[in-house]
Amino acid sequence: MKRTNEFEVVPQSDEDEELLRRLLDASAALWNKINYQRRTNFGDPDGDVWEIDEYRGRYGGVLGASTVQQIERKNREAWRSFFALREKGEANGKPGFWGSGDGRELRTYIRNTSYSVEWGEYSRLEILVGKDLKDEYGLGYQERLRLEVRGEPSWKEYDKQGRLELYYDDVSETFRAFQPVTIDNSRLAQPLADETAALDIGANNIVACTVSTGEQYLYEGRDLFKQFRETTQRIAELQSKLEDSRYSSKRIDSLYRRRTRRRDHAMDALCRDLVERLYDLGVSTVYVGDLTDVLETHWSVRTNAKLHSFWAFRRFVGRLADTAEESGITVEVRTEAWTSQTCPNCGSTDRTTRHQDTLTCTCGFEGHADLAASETFLRRHETDVARPMARPVCLKWDSHDWLESPHSSRPNEEHTDPQVASVVVRDDFVVS
Secondary structure (H helix, E strand, O other), X not given: OEEEEEEEEEOOOHHXXXXXXXXXXXXXXXXXXXXXXXXXXXXXXXXXXXXXXXXXXHHHHHHOHHHHHHHHHHHHHHHHHHHHHHHHOOOOOOOOOOOOHHHOOOEEEEOOOOEEEEOOOOOXXXXXXXXXXXXXXXXXXXXXXXXXXXXXXXXXXXXXXXXXXXEEEOOOOXXXXXXXXXXXXXXXXXXXXXXXXXXXXXXXXXXXXXXXXXXXXXXXXXXXXXXXXXXXXXXXXXXXXXXXXXXXXXXXXXXXXXXXXXXXXXXXXXXXHHHHHHHHOOEEEEEEEOOHHHHHHOOOHHHHHHHHHHOOHHHHHHHHHXXXXXXXXXXXXXXXOOHXXXXXXXXXXXXXXXXXXXXXXXXXXXXXXXXXXXXXXHHHHOOOOOOOOXXXXXXXXXXXXXXXXXXXXXXXXXXXXXXXXXXXXXXXXXXX
């Protein structure tokens, strides 16, 4: 199982910071040279993007031969990804440059054997630098650049570390690192039973979940999307005031970063909260609705903002799968066609009517549309599904945690008689 530690890196002196900046700047310059050569070869009918000059002699003294190799390899991976997406018709541009001139992005990649991290009261990172920099800054032949590490890693114990990504975040004005690690699968938890769950994905309600045991969970997203949209509008206002020759500013970059981090924090917390609940119920498999068709057919400005910009569906499913894997839960993406129009009571699709969050059917069913869709979705893949509770657990984001609405059901509530079950959601609470 692969995971990633993210942490802040702090030089211990002005000299160390200068050395680190020179290392990252040289890495960016190398990337740009390699990338320029490949882009030129790509545009030449007789050119070969895989044929590039040998750069270890020119950059090895500053970066070290292993770091030069890693940057070359990372660039090659970027081009391979470009060609793979191009074959699928999904490529949106050739691999780009890491800035230019004084505006270069400070970034590098360190081979897994060329750095070490020690966690403890005084956590530290040691990285390899080239001989020329060692001589200039007085480092010994076997000595590495030592940097302070801040932050609590998610994975202190691991079996193998991967290539380290080290970069300067000019928005927060800090150096940061991503450390990929491999965890032995024997450390993973095992499901407590063999129950199943299904998720209906949306924007107003981010996740509607039905479990085969009868529990239902609704994660409400209106406030979160409103906050996202307000930041987007603020970005548009600032962009309209830029000079014609400018495309962004430090303030705009900061807002973009804040918007993304705020969304990702909420989504990651949702994944963790939901997986913990599902694990306690003995769920071993989670079915997630595939939004591919929805993302391709909905094109209105507001829907586009919700489904494309706000949702980041692939990232969410990836994070959900990673989080679930730690608990031994499998995530499967399946088509959810027609589930939003299907009555979970009689199975009809042509006698149902949806109005905002409510789905009604001529058979007498009336319930929350997204929860009904998740129930229908689950019954497609699981025949043994208990009738849902009268009151699902409704959760709202408070910028830190997903908190239950006081109108949510409690775990010890009895299931409603299916003959009299009728649930209506009004605003952010549920009444039966």
